[in-house]
Amino acid sequence: MTDRPLTPLLDTVESPADLRHLKPEQLRQLADELRAETISAVGTTGGHLGSGLGVVELTTAIHYVFDTPRDRLVWDVGHQCYPHKILTGRRDRIRTLRQGGGLSGFTKRSESDYDPFGAAHSSTSISAALGFAMANKLAGTPGKGIAVIGDGSMSAGMAYEAMNNAAQAGNRLVVILNDNDMSIAPPVGGLSAYLAKLVSSRPFLGLRDLAKRISRKFPEPIHKGLKKTDEFARGMAMGGTLFEELGFYYVGPIDGHNLDHLIPVLENVRDAAEGPCLIHVVTKKGHGYAPAEASADKYHGVQKFDVITGEQVKAPPGPPAYQNVFGETLAKIANDDPRIVAITAAMPSGTGVDKFAKAHPDRAFDVGIAEQHAVTFAAGLAAQGMRPFCAIYSTFLQRAYDQVVHDVAIQNLPVRFAIDRAGLVGADGATHAGSFDVTYLASLPNFVVMAAADEAELVHMTYTAALHDSGPIAFRYPRGGGVGIPLPEVPQRLEIGKGRIVREGSKVAILSLGTRLAEALKAADVLDAKGLSTTVADLRFAKPLDEELIRKLLATHEVCVTIEENAIGGLGAHVLTMASDAGLIDAGLKLRTMRLPDMFQDQNSPDKQYDEAGLNAPHIVETVLKALRWNDAGVDEAGVA
Structure with a gap:
């Protein structure tokens, strides 16, 4: 770690209004200081780095040219917004990023008026910005909607759905395509910048508008031909034909790190009378920081690091991460089964599919940020006799729920869902927490839903899913490292719908689903x-339930407690329903359910999140004692020891 950088010009900027008082020739210095401050802050807290460094100049230019917050700026995903937060009055808190009570790692409406729309999932920005633009248009109030969307987010269909609907917003909608990876553009240079400035200028647009009005005087076939000629000519010179077909006026590509190129183009677009405009800027992740430029993948999300060397603070060695256990297990199983394929939606390393891909490159598919497609693609593979594993974060699978229902469950296709990041996720907060998958999957006919209590159980569940051909099956596991259980040499096929007794007792029964098992065992000791x-x-199993085991426990124990890292509607709801249907509730059974609270929990350390949720061992003990009506002296309220 190092001391904070010297930032004399940035120190004078507390809001974009201050930024707009600077001279254009001062913006280069400001951007350099903003980059240094971003690096220093993330070195202290950890978080997303490369994406933010890539948009330092773009962030500076947007706030300099546009009238934010009246012009509503929407960042797609939001993980690149740290420089934006520094410029919009939150610099004094920037070293609280992703910490309890601190700034979110994404945009968040409750933080600032400069965050008009919260985000952390991709491809939503154009739709939201279109909503702001149309609302202002209908109300007759000033203000544009500005969406900044990365090329990766353009792989999701929602972006194109929004663009297809954008014409009504007119010039109130501006989309900035931040191209930092796909290289979908011709080379960026002086000629490209000149052309972008030219075709976005007021004289050119005025001349073009005059030509369009004149062309309408000609017969329809000639008018259409002239329109196509204009589109073709600009398409040949600059690209962007697809966006033109969607109704956007395309400008670019331009160098997203060159403020002398960015500023005049943004000013032209701001003042243009044309319809919706798409500005294509080319940037580089990690720009201006050599370690991040050299290794964009490793510096996308980082731990705390030394600003001088770029060396990240390494976590102490421990059990393997759950996603790696899954990926390596699946790769081994696939050695003997050519029908096994793995699909992920832009998260190969996050889900462990990269491990599978190294062993079986022809059977690994990264479909981009397209969860809906991933699920239906898997359904098609399953319908043709393959054994697809669809590895997606719990929170991202929500985006494909209709496909899970319509294309998989109704057709009873044996798609295997490996649900990563199930449960709370610490610093990423509510947007990435996998709080609902048991609820939204266990309610579906034909589904089998499992939850791994530890890394050894994950091995068994991966193998079980591979052999399950009678319908869809899902297994969930958390973020981070395992609990230290040795991995089995040979995986076991679990009997569907059968649980296990881990510890035998007689008065209290704790029915655990997933990784709260370790806390349940601690509570049992107390x-x-x-x-x-x-x-x-x-x-x-959350579905089908082990009804035989549950009935036995309910019948032979005075108090039974279910515990799960999932919202209401999961295991506890299913056990209560089963007990009600069986008439056990009427018999005076003391059955209690423990689950995630009915709230979206902000970022914090995992231990503090579990305390807030009431899912640690002391909370289990407290739940049992309250059910028994015990007081602190170990005596129930009737005075019986």
Whole structure:
């Protein structure tokens, strides 16, 4: 770690209004200082780095040219917004990024008026910016909608759905395509910058408008031909034909790090009378910081690091990460089964599919940020006899729920869903928490839903899913490292709908689903010490439930508690329904459910998030004692020891 950088010009900027008082020739210095401050802040807190460094100049230019926050600026995903936060009155808190009570790592409406739309999932920006633009147009109030969207986010169909609907917004909508990876443009240079400035200028647009009005005087076939000639000529010179067909006036590509190129083009677009405009800027992730430029993937999201060397603070060695256990297990299983394929939606390393891809490159598919396509693609593979594993974060699978229902569940196709980041996710906060997958999957007919209690169970569940050909099956596992259980040499095929007793007792039963099992065992130690003999069961399956085991536990224990890292509607709801249908509730059963609270939890350390959720061992003990009506002296309210 190093001291904070010297930033004399940035120190004078507390808001974009201050920025607009600077002279154009001062913006280069400001951008350099903004980059240095971003690097210093992320070196202290960790977080997303490369994407933010890539848009320092673009961020500076947008706030300099446009009248934010009246002009509503929407960042797609939002992980590139740290420089934006520094310029919009939050610099004093920038070293609280992703910490409890601190700034979010994404845009967030409650933080600032300069964050008009919260985001953390991709491809939503154009739709939102279009909404702002149309609202202002209908109300007759000033203000544009500006969407900054990366080329990766353009792989999702929602972006094109929004663009197809954008013409009504007219010149109130500006889309800035931040091209930092796909290289979809011709080379960027002086000629390209000159052409971009020319075709976005007021004289050119005025001349073009005059030509369009004159062309309408000609018969329809000639008018259409002239229009096509204009589009073709600009397409040949600059590209962008696809965007023109969608109704956008295309400008670019231009160098996204050259303020002398950016500023005049943005000013031209700001003042243009044309319809919706798309500005194509080319940037480089990690720009201006050598370690991030040299290794964009490793510096996309970082731990704390030394600003001088770029060396990241390494976590102490521990158990393997769950996603790596999954990827390596699947790769081994696939050695003997050519029908196994793996699909991910732009997260190969995050889901462990990169491990599978190294062993079986022809059977690994990264479809980009396109979860809907991923699910239906998997359904097609399954319908043709393959054994597809669709590895997607829990929070991202929500984006494909209709496809899960319509294309997989109704047709009872054996798609395997490997659901990563299930449960709370610490610093990424509510937008990335996998809080709902048990609820939204276990409610579907034909589905099997499992949850791994540890890394060894994940091995068994991956193998079980591979052999399950009678319908869709899902298994969930959390972010981060395992609990230290040795991995089995040979995976076992689990019997569908059968749990296991981990610890035998007689008075209290804790029915656990997933990785709260370790806390359930800690709670059992405390309860046993109080003379409350405790059984701990790992149910393994949320659907189908192990009804035989659950009935036995409900019938033989005075108090039963379910615990899961999922919202209401999951395991607890299914067990309560089963007990109600069986008439056990009427018999005076003390059945309690523990689950995630009915709220979106902000970022924090995992331990603090679990405390806030009430899902640690002391909370389990408290739930049991309250059910038994015990007081602190170990005596129930009736005075019986």
